[in-house]
Amino acid sequence: MAIHDLNQFLHDYFQAHECQIMENNNGRLTVKLTEEMDKALMNRPFYWHYIKGTGNPGVPMNLTLITNPEERDKKGEWIHFGSPRLQQILRHLRIHEKYTTQFQQVNASTNTALYPWLVTNVKISYIGKHKRDEIISVGLHLVNGQMKLEMMDKLREIPLQMQIADYCFTISPMIRLKSGFLRIEAVLDSYMENQPKEWAEESRKTLDEEIKLLDYFYTEEDDKEQKDKEIEEIRERYSPRITYEVINGGIFYLAEGAIQ
Amino acid sequence: MKPIDVQKDLSFIEQLETNLEKNGPFSGWELFSMAYEAERTMMNPAFSGLQAKKYLPHMNFLEHQESTAEQVIEQMNGRAILADEVGLGKTIEAGLILKEYMIRGQVKKALILAPASLVNQWVRELNEKFYIPAIAHRKNYNWDQYEVAVTSIDKAKRSPHREAILDMDYDLILIDEAHKLKNHKTKNYAFVRSLRKKYCLLLTATPVQNKLVEIFNLVSILKPGHLGNYESFRETYGKDGKDIAEDDYLKTLIQKVMVRNTRKDTSLRDTKRNIETIWVDFTLEEKQTYEYLDNQIRSFSGFSKITYLRELCSSREACYLSLKKLADENNIEDDLQPLLGAIEQLPHHAKAEKLIEVIKKIGDEKVIIFTEYRATQLYLQWMLKQHGITSVPFRGGFKSGKKDWMRQLFQNHAQVLIATEAGGEGINLQFCNYMINYDLPWNPMRLEQRIGRIHRYGQEKDVHIYNFAIRETIEEHVMKLLYEKINLFEQVIGHLDAILAELEIPDMEKEIQNIFSESASFGETKIKLDNLSAVIQNKQLEAENQKEQHYGNT
Incomplete structure (x- = not known):
């Protein structure tokens, strides 16, 4: 699950933000922004401040984004993975789309129970001499403790909505949220423990070697401050470490057997 | 082996609990899964390889530029001398390295020290070619407000900038025209040594100009001890300035911290x-004046007479002005008057x-x-x-x-x-x-x-x-x-x-x-x-x- 079609991605993004799609043709997408999105993306706080002061509603801008490189000289902004505009949109997503609760859409005519799952999408970074990331999507059944990986891929197959469907009711969790999260962390810990560790060993080796060089370089005592600074820099550069960062997550209420 | 330090993220679950209590705000499924897709797209799945290329589709990097960037990151661990010959794109290589580190989240704060005349050019190239939000330092701005600051070393080392900069922890320091730091006794050198930095790039086209000890000094900014200490280095290589090429061991050591591409061994499309x-040919009049000048100034000392002849080969004006200055300064206007007059009379310059x-x-x-x-x-x-x-x-x-x-x-x-x-x-x-x-x-x-x-x-x-x-x-x-x-x-x-x-x-x-x-x-x-x-x-x-x-x- 990564972005394959940038044009489609942008189209969906603006549609989800209730912006009107004016044109979408041959890799050129024009949308009429809402006030909220204008404020989020167009960086013109003075305009909005001024217009509000006059008591007028203000006119959000149109935005044309070109994903097709062959069209990039036409009027509009060429957008690609490095462009500041896409970075801005992705940042906006990262900050604002972190928490959710969802309910499975069920066409029920009798009372149907929905079970709570804690879903967390975690980015694990391995940082030493070099850096590598890995993203793991985990779901934990908060009643029976069952745990599933690649949860996001599984959820994509299930129709979801933000309100509970008719005739449905939710089962209360047996596992508290916090301890559920700690269970997920523990699974990540043991996963990580079984990963190859050459990268960390290599980093430590280089770290030791470079500190040895310093011992050789500094012969006089009065350079101690400079030497300590350099030791610190070497540690900062090579000390192996791992970080967990939760990208996003939430509670998903799903019917029994929805996740195989 | 020692356990690896793990930093966990508990803030997520605490905030989720709070949002649940308050019944929101919550994201819709579509945007929620788009945020996940975006992270999957932006992550760096491998320790090696240049991710930056994907982010810079408008750039056509040359083979030697890509391999240099890879080498600096993967083998030299981000501290290197970039010493390509003039015109092979050292700036491009440096920009690519900086971009790669920024994409991988390993560099957030960077400082670029360039000659004052090049500050704007660095800002422009990093912004236009690499979408790196570099900014030239302006008055009344605090150094900690910049992600990527560009300034001159002369400005940076002066109070109050000096103190502020030395107080920062930079992830990357880049120094353009680094051969100016070859002397370890200068203030600039001491200043650069005392900067706190993780990665460091030194750019120079002429790394080995005169003395080996100069390269020792450059390397000591990056990796103190790599070439030994000052005394031992001086003892082994210092006295007669032995040729690097003669010493395979030293050459190998230097290769570990320096990349030098030459036109000869790059795939630079060789524009001829x-x-x-x-x-x-001087006109007759000019020729006569040139000879007259040559005769008149024969008695002058040293360099200056050569200068006047060179000037006359360039323009009447150049020669006239410096002769006039000479006449005024030494009160010999009368002596030079005929010569000045002759130059004045000349028509256009051939x-x-x-x-x-x-x-x-x-x-x-x-x-x-x-x-x-x-x-x-x-x-x-x-x-x-x-x-x-x-x-x-x-x-x-x-x-x-x-x-x-x-x-x-x-x-x-x-x-x-x-x-x-x-x-x-x-x-x-x-x-x-x-x-x-x-x-x-x-x-x-x-x-x-x-x-x-x-x-x-x-x-x-x-x-x-x-x-x-x-x-x-x-x-x-x-x-x-x-x-x-x-x-x-x-x-x-x-x-x-x-x-x-x-x-x-x-x-x-x-x-x-x-x-x-x-x-x-x-x-x-x-x-x-x-x-x-x-x-x-x-x-x-x-x-x-x-x-x-x-x-x-x-």
Whole structure:
């Protein structure tokens, strides 16, 4: 699950933000922004401040984004993975789309129970001499403790909505949220423990070697401050470490057997 | 083995609990899963490989630039000397490395120290080519507000900037024109050593100019102890300045921290240099005046008389002004009056007329003219205007904003740029591929810098260089007896630089001036110039027979 079609991605993004799609043709997408999105993306706080002061509603801008490189000289902004505009949109997503609760859409005519799952999408970074990331999507059944990986891929197959469907009711969790999260962390810990560790060993080796060089370089005592600074820099550069960062997550209420 | 430090993220679950209590805010499924998709797209799944290329689809990197960036990140762990020859794109390599680290989240704060004249150019290139939000430091801004700050070392080392900068923890420090840091006793050197940094790039085109101890000093900024300590290094290599090439061990060590690409071993699409000497004859009047000048000033001491002759070969104005100054300063106006009068009487300069002819033949193409003298620059501006040719001036002394402005005027509105020096270093004019050396510098490095302005990475056409010289003058001697013999124009001067250092000729210009001023006759001058070119040629042959000296890793 990564972005394959940038044009489609942008189209969906603006549609989800209730912006009107004016044109979408041959890799050129024009949308009429809402006030909220204008404020989020167009960086013109003075305009909005001024217009509000006059008591007028203000006119959000149109935005044309070109994903097709062959069209990039036409009027509009060429957008690609490095462009500041896409970075801005992705940042906006990262900050604002972190928490959710969802309910499975069920066409029920009798009372149907929905079970709570804690879903967390975690980015694990391995940082030493070099850096590598890995993203793991985990779901934990908060009643029976069952745990599933690649949860996001599984959820994509299930129709979801933000309100509970008719005739449905939710089962209360047996596992508290916090301890559920700690269970997920523990699974990540043991996963990580079984990963190859050459990268960390290599980093430590280089770290030791470079500190040895310093011992050789500094012969006089009065350079101690400079030497300590350099030791610190070497540690900062090579000390192996791992970080967990939760990208996003939430509670998903799903019917029994929805996740195989 | 020791356990690895793990940093966990508990803030998520706490905030989720809070949001649940307050019943929101919550994301819709579509945006929620888009945020996940976005992270999957932006993550870096492997320790190695350049992710940055995906983010810079408008850039066509050359093979050596990509491999340099990879090497610096993966093998040198982000501390390296980038020492490519002029014009192979050191800035591009540095930008690519910085971008890669920023994408991987390993660099958030960076400081770029460049000569004041290049600050704006760095800002522009990083923003336009790499989408790196670099900003030139302005007054009243705190250093901690910048993600990527660009400034000059002279400014950075002054209070109150100095204290503020030394207080920061930089993830990456980049120093352009780093050969200026070769002396470890200078304040600049001490300042750079005391910066707190994780990664560090030193950019220089001439890493091994004279003494090995200079490279020791550069390496000690990156990796103290890599070449031993100062005393031991001096003992082993210092005294006679032994050639690096002779010491395989030292060479290998240096290769671990330095990348040097040369034109010879890169896949730079070899746009050719077409070099043509344009011979000009003085008019009879000019010739007489030149001889008159030569006779009159024979009694003058040392260098100055050579200077007047060179000036007259450039323009009446250049020569007149400095003779006038001489007369005023020494109260010898009466003595020089006839000479000044003769110069004043001269009609147009033969070279300037030839210049118009050559530009007209070139047609509508952009042309850069280099001259050694400001008076000539003004004269040529006037002369071009008389012939309906648009031109803009360019001087090293211009403020950087004005330099940018002139460069833009030239690119968009004028046909000709008249420059008095290469603008020091770094102004890039690869949109132009015609250059006229109206008069030649006697320092080959400066000539290479001139040519490097247009014959560099990004030049798509063959480069045409016209060298003007006046027959039967000092210019002819230098051109024929020296420059043409050592193939000065044909080859990139990187080698020549090393050769001159080896021959202990630190300043070629002085060397030539000495030859002229200390010779009693033209015959003697000729013999001495012959000798000089023979020695250089010999060394060139030697160098060709050996393999190209790889100081750095390529």
